[in-house]
Amino acid sequence: MAKKSVLTPQSEDFPRWYQDVVAKAEMADNGPVRGTMVIRPYGYSIWERMQSEMDTRIKDAGAKNAYFPLFIPQSYLTKEADHVEGFAPELAVVTHGGGKELEEPIVVRPTSETVIGEYMAKWINSYRDLPLLLNQWANVVRWELRPRIFLRTSEFLWQEGHTAHATREDAAAYAHHIHREVYEDFMVNVLAMPVIRGRKTASERFAGAINTLALEAMMRDGKALQMGTSHELGQNFANAFGIKYLASSGTQEVCWTASWGTSTRMIGGLIMSHGDDAGLRIPPRLAPIQVLVMIVKDGDGVSEAAAAIVADLKAAGVRVELDDRTDTAFGRRAVDAELKGIPVRVEVGPRDVAEGKVTVARRIGGGKEPIAFESAAALVTRALDEDHQALYDEALAHRENNTVDVRTIGEAAEAAATGFARIPWATLGVAGEKELAASAITVRCLVRPDGEIPESDDEDGALAVVARAY
Amino acid sequence: MAKKSVLTPQSEDFPRWYQDVVAKAEMADNGPVRGTMVIRPYGYSIWERMQSEMDTRIKDAGAKNAYFPLFIPQSYLTKEADHVEGFAPELAVVTHGGGKELEEPIVVRPTSETVIGEYMAKWINSYRDLPLLLNQWANVVRWELRPRIFLRTSEFLWQEGHTAHATREDAAAYAHHIHREVYEDFMVNVLAMPVIRGRKTASERFAGAINTLALEAMMRDGKALQMGTSHELGQNFANAFGIKYLASSGTQEVCWTASWGTSTRMIGGLIMSHGDDAGLRIPPRLAPIQVLVMIVKDGDGVSEAAAAIVADLKAAGVRVELDDRTDTAFGRRAVDAELKGIPVRVEVGPRDVAEGKVTVARRIGGGKEPIAFESAAALVTRALDEDHQALYDEALAHRENNTVDVRTIGEAAEAAATGFARIPWATLGVAGEKELAASAITVRCLVRPDGEIPESDDEDGALAVVARAY
Structure with a gap:
């Protein structure tokens, strides 16, 4: 099922x-x-x-x-x-x-x-x-x-x-x-x-x-x-x-x-x-909670181990929160943390503690790995750095993969069904802009071919970025 | 004059x-x-x-x-x-x-x-x-x-x-x-x-x-x-x-x-x-600008000395701002700093620099003194601490000097012309409260004789603090 x-x-x-x-x-x-x-x-x-x-x-x-x-x-x-x-x-x-x-x-x-x-x-x-x-x-x-x-x-x-x-x-x-x-x-x-x-x-x-x-x-x-x-x-x-x-x-x-x-x-x-199908993904530098340290199940030394990790991460300047609500099922709490897009979860249970390990789960790239207790804080800090870049790169690749350069208004309208189209403003013009507007497609902005900002609407070579928009 | x-x-x-x-x-x-x-x-x-x-x-x-x-x-x-x-x-x-x-x-x-x-x-x-x-x-x-x-x-x-x-x-x-x-x-x-x-x-x-x-x-x-x-x-x-x-x-x-x-x-x-007749007095822990370092007049080494003091104070965690608007008369800038209630001014001019000194002016207790350049940051930090307490003590003394214990509604009304009156709530009561209200005097709150809060309006021994109010 x-x-x-x-x-x-x-x-x-x-x-x-x-x-x-x-x-x-x-x-x-x-x-x-x-x-x-x-x-x-x-x-x-x-x-x-x-x-x-x-x-x-x-x-x-x-x-x-x-x-x-x-x-x-x-x-x-x-x-x-x-x-x-x-x-x-x-x-x-x-x-x-x-x-x-x-x-x-x-x-x-x-x-x-x-x-x-x-x-x-x-x-x-x-x-x-x-x-x-x-x-x-x-x-x-x-x-x-x-x-x-x-x-x-x-x-x-x-x-x-x-x-x-x-x-x-x-x-x-x-x-x-x-x-x-x-x-x-x-x-x-x-x-x-x-x-x-x-x-x-x-x-x-x-x-x-x-x-x-x-x-x-x-x-x-x-x-x-x-x-x-x-x-x-x-x-x-x-x-x-x-x-x-x-x-x-x-x-x-x-x-x-x-x-x-x-x-x-x-x-x-x-x-x-x-965001993805599991929920939000909050970029680490923004995240109000960067790391959630979760007590999987109470047991010998679990609270102490979790508290020590929280203290280590706080000392490293990480925004960390402890989840010790063991009266709620762990699975439900993990799903909630995924929904909220908390970048990193550190899971601590009795077996982990016995083995001197914790489990680090990363929301942004996915994946879960056991890691020695002493290395956890350093790994988490590195993960937060890497995952900022990973999110940015993914969003940039998505935009680039869904942007096309076109030469006609018809092509622009077609491309805007799924992404952005770039078309010379000299080709589109005010009349073309009005034509696209009838299909709820708008000129988002004018840019130079090198990505800089034109000094005026009619600057030579200016490109119109057209798309459907929120 | x-x-x-x-x-x-x-x-x-x-x-x-x-x-x-x-x-x-x-x-x-x-x-x-x-x-x-x-x-x-x-x-x-x-x-x-x-x-x-x-x-x-x-x-x-x-x-x-x-x-x-x-x-x-x-x-x-x-x-x-x-x-x-x-x-x-x-x-x-x-x-x-x-x-x-x-x-x-x-x-x-x-x-x-x-x-x-x-x-x-x-x-x-x-x-x-x-x-x-x-x-x-x-x-x-x-x-x-x-x-x-x-x-x-x-x-x-x-x-x-x-x-x-x-x-x-x-x-x-x-x-x-x-x-x-x-x-x-x-x-x-x-x-x-x-x-x-x-x-x-x-x-x-x-x-x-x-x-x-x-x-x-x-x-x-x-x-x-x-x-x-x-x-x-x-x-x-x-x-x-x-x-x-x-x-x-x-x-x-x-x-x-x-x-x-x-x-x-x-x-x-x-x-x-x-506040006093010269303007605001902002308590140091609140003040957005705790210290204003003022260039009195440009001259040999003045900017450098002022910058060094600003850096020292910043490093000591002080909220400090530099006033280098020497195109405005110094007197006018000093009056403005007084009006705004900035707790401490550090004035730096060519003569000060020549003598290895700065002038520290304190808004809260008043007074101005020359101080050796090296000692300025420490003095300023101490002044900010002391002046919080000085302001509090002054406000408390003012309240105590203008609060009287009274036994009749007439005495309460009289005392409220210039300050607070404390009167047993059993003496005043709802009827007395209404009577005072006619002269725009209100019961600010009920307190116990030891300053704690009564559990109910009719608690034995509760005192009404009455005053005119904003």
Whole structure:
């Protein structure tokens, strides 16, 4: 009899596999208001690790955290024409407060460009105040008609950076710096996810931006997921909110602003990049629990041996947890650890202890081996290093194997059924982009043949990466 | 000519001093929607340090972070009768989403007992799932008619813990544990604030609680500020939301729940406990910048000397920042550091370097002294230790000097004009409590004569601490 799967296999129904794993790994639940989510402790511990790794990089980039209000006067949204047009259909509106109808309706922030613009204008006086580099960790609300946990939810958690600069060049350079040194670095070196860095076409740009840089990853079903964006906003918001500075020359100048964001959506990307039919696979550098030391069965010296390994690993800087719930069947606990994608399990039972060994099971590459007690900590540390790279390599190979260069729109549409297609933007163009959109295929971004980012949409040789997307 | 104060003196107008220091130390601004606030980078860096210290203690107490939705169906609020009655006047209500009027209005969470109750009921099956110990860091909204930054704002940031237990005793013990080992420990050992631990009278209890424990601090104007609360909710929410468990005996039992919270209000308490006429005084263990190394004037070897001190202090684990903005007058930078309450300044100028010295200025006790370059790091480290205690001692002495034991309601009212009064609860009683309320004086909490917490309101010998309060 075949072993019954805990999850719907990916090959059978990928969306159902995703739903299954989100529920069974205890990542999140649907909230009571349609489109909202409850992030459960295990899911939230992953988000906390993401925040911590990102926050360090954001601070290294010179930005400072601040907090702006959840509620924005409706009138602010209308100050930048493209912006309000982009967000109007997604707004949640508060009409009553403190038992009374409000004189002016209030919008629950879908993003904070407008309210932060208002305060930048107050805080910036002269060139000495520039650049002003702000970031905020917050919840935002965008009404979602077809919600899916982590990927599209009416409320989500994110960081949004907002910066003001003296020149267009400075603003562009900072947006690129965040894009590469903060976002890409985090995605590659912590999430073990290869990402394509490119620029959005005009039709995919952020509402109010003059340029949007994106990072796109391929999921295991061949679809794309946008992992983060960094926008040059030109002087659109600076003009709308009066963000000006006195230049050293004594003239009054308008600032150039930028904004950049990543969200709990990345958790969805992580799940769909690395997960397999047994559950999640959490990259070791991200994992809140890198190693689970499991007591298989109580017995002579088992607790002591397990405690010693936990202590050794802690001393080596490993995030380790002890599972001593021997009143639950070992098999069930092992399946749970697989579902949760804990990179390494160290299993300790009476027989192991008698033989001076433990069993090390690796989630990422698979496999289980007995190992001498004294060597366990060193092996585990090495495994965590290797497995980061192994996950990255596997995701990269998957993307490369499912990306093709094509020369016609028809070929692009065909390739996008299972992966990414690269097609010269000169061949595709705005008309081709519209044609593909009818089959729910979008231009994820424009890239140069060498993988760098084109300076403009119509740069010679620019390639469009097209795909179906989450 | 007398030196012009940067701030309104506390003795002249305490509320205006508070407003001044919040603005001039760049802690926060009023938000555009009445009652909301913008927490500026310096204010937010203090909140981040609070979060980090609290979060460690919360995790040590076994609770796990999670995230529940901002939006709560209005029907949830009405499930617990006292709860909805308590919060109805303060709710913000979303009536439109995604461009349409909603079928059921949505409430922006004023606190999350109800929605978390719903999920506890889903997640708890048997006694093995208990205790369930959750915490969330989030924003909440309570419509505020007389807002004051940090103290009463329509939106504020907080942590709210929510726990479910098998027995009343367990729930009570955990509420007390948080109250003492998390909250009081943090306030005393990080914020350097003495706090009175007591229980609220029936009229001051949380809406839906059977017992509310509070921590009360005295501000420098003699008024009280509630710094945090921990509630026993009995079975009120468990009954309303069906939070039940299968006992080991095989019977179905109703859980006992607790909740506990602290908020950005603590920042207001911190400011009003320690601040003086020159600005904030941030306790060293909390301070985001413990030491500011200031280049007075560029000159031979000054940058190198300053860099060496920064490196020494960093190596000693001190949170240190370099101020090399020599294009701004030194006096102005020093006033700014005083306003921001940075505990220690190390000033380095050409003359100091020539003499092999630096000047160490201490914000908390005051005073400035030249010190040999080699001894600077050790002195600074010692100063940070001493000054935590000095701040605590000063705040404690202030409270003791402004607290009197009284025997009549008239005396209590008189004493509460300038500080705290302690009066036997048997003397005051519910009628006396009501009488004092007419003069805006409240019972902050009930305590035993030895400072411990009474088991019930009518415990023999219980004392009421009465005061005006923020």
